[in-house]
Amino acid sequence: MISNKPFMLNHYLHGAGMFTKTIIIIFSAITTVATIGCASSRQLWSQDGFTHEQSVTALSECKYQIGLKQIPETQQEELLKHCMQGKGYRLNDY
Numbered sequence: 582m583i584s585n586k587p588f589m590l591n592h593y594l595h596g597a598g599m600f601t602k603t604i605i606i607i608f609s610a611i612t613t614v615a616t617i618g619c620a621s622s623r624q625l626w627s628q629d630g631f632t633h634e635q636s637v638t639a640l641s642e643c644k645y646q647i648g649l650k651q652i653p654e655t656q657q658e659e660l661l662k663h664c665m666q667g668k669g670y671r672l673n674d675y
Contacts, residue, residue, distance in 0.1 A: 626670040639668050 590664045643664035647657055662672070 605666045624672050625675055626665050627673050628668075628670045631670075636670060639670060640665060643668070 592661065626634075626640055627633075628636065640661075643661050647660050652660055665672070
């Protein structure tokens, strides 16, 4: 049976112990902070006069070249950075 009462956290947690309520509140706070933190830190490669699609193509070319040479994963990020910089791109925060 569906209730006509509005959903409220206190009603949902009625009978739950203080420890359970505290855990749920802490989990909710951590999830909120993590979501906000992830959303604000975005980096994209860009170059004046070039479209986003062109930068994605350049990035794909660099990744392909690195993949062909079977470079160890520990070195791939640095090589990708050098490849994109060699094409004139800069990594910018957005």
